[in-house]
Amino acid sequence: MSAQTPLFDTHVALGAKIVDFGGWDMPLAYGSQLEEHHAVRQSVGMFDVSHMLNVDVTGACAPDFLRHLLANDVAKIAGVPGKALYSCMLRPDGGVIDDLIVYFFASDNWRIVVNAGTADKDLAWMQQQAEPFGVTIAPRRDLAMVAVQGPKARDTVWAIHPEWKAATQELKPFNGTLVDENTLVARTGYTGEDGFEIVLPAAAVKTFWDALAAAGVHPCGLGARDTLRLEAGMNLYGQDMDETVHPLESGLAWTVSFKDDTRDFIGRAALESASKARELVGLKLLERGIMRSHMKIRTAQGEGELTSGTMAPTLGFSIGLARVPVGAAPGDRVEVEIRGKWLPAEIVRPPFVRNGQALV
Missing domain, CATH: 3.30.1360.120 (Probable tRNA modification gtpase trme; domain 1)
Structure with missing residues (x-):
């Protein structure tokens, strides 16, 4: 219940x-x-x-x-x-x-x-x-x-x-x-x-x-x-990060503090030795359609996956967060598979909207 x-x-x-x-x-x-x-x-x-x-x-x-x-x-x-x-x-x-x-x-x-x-x-x-x-x-x-x-x-x-x-x-x-x-x-x-x-x-x-x-x-x-x-541009637990991924691959490196060498926080050793193969980026769909979580992404560096996606009411087009291979950068063109078709999208830097103003 x-x-x-x-x-x-x-x-x-x-x-x-x-x-x-x-x-x-x-x-x-x-x-x-x-x-x-x-x-x-x-x-x-x-x-x-x-x-x-x-x-x-x-x-x-x-x-x-x-x-x-x-x-x-x-x-x-x-x-x-x-x-x-x-x-x-x-x-x-x-x-x-x-x-x-x-x-x-x-x-x-x-x-x-x-x-x-x-x-x-x-x-x-x-x-x-x-x-x-x-x-x-x-x-x-x-x-x-x-x-x-x-x-x-x-x-x-x-x-x-x-x-x-x-x-x-x-x-x-x-x-x-x-x-x-x-x-x-x-x-x-x-x-x-x-x-x-x-x-x-x-x-x-x-x-x-x-x-x-x-x-x-x-x-x-x-x-x-x-x-x-x-x-x-804010993460949702269970979609954009969870127990299977670390924060360095979830756009959350800024929330991890390594500054004090004597501070042994839980997970520190794993993060310090982790290879960062993926990263979380923002996406803007360039054609009509709506991106959703778990949709496949194709980048020049390899395949990725949408973790969150929606139609952005403030912007009038679809946006999302995606985990993709390291190396993709804002301005890069990628493709998103929506209903069997590969549609063009652009990598952008979140946030998409702040204080009512469009940023992308």
């Missing part, structure tokens, strides 16, 4: 099409997926992301534990309350267990936000690795999360909660702040637009959602979330 967020009944009442996503009953769309996409690009939309799991990591050795657990180095954010860091959590062989965001609150108090479909295995892995460090791993299933995204997102949130404005108006991207003991407001969006992600008690989320709806915020489902994130 699938799990449900505290807003499930609200989604049903709004007429959302419900689908299984990572073991959760989630809204795919409430009507027109295109309208939801454009609402975020042009105005403001909201997403129920309560299926993602917040995990508190506490204890005196929490910094040492996290520097061992994660490929990116939490020393980069230590000392700045609310500062966030994106990282992969790796297997010893370098495969990606999950991609996640970690927040610093205090030296002995951190929070990790993990993906819904991997939450159980993530928790088991973290608890196993935490034993030698004596830290506490506490899943916060009492919390919910809503992402409010779009050029009007922050002003809309402030109109509902003016008392939050002083604490949040100077927040830079990938920073958050606790506006009260149980409510985190952060700028770590997944759409390529401005906005907030609000983590709050599950018991309070419906009141907040209803206030956003009354203010004219468009509810958005997983469909729009996927087209928005792909336009923003």
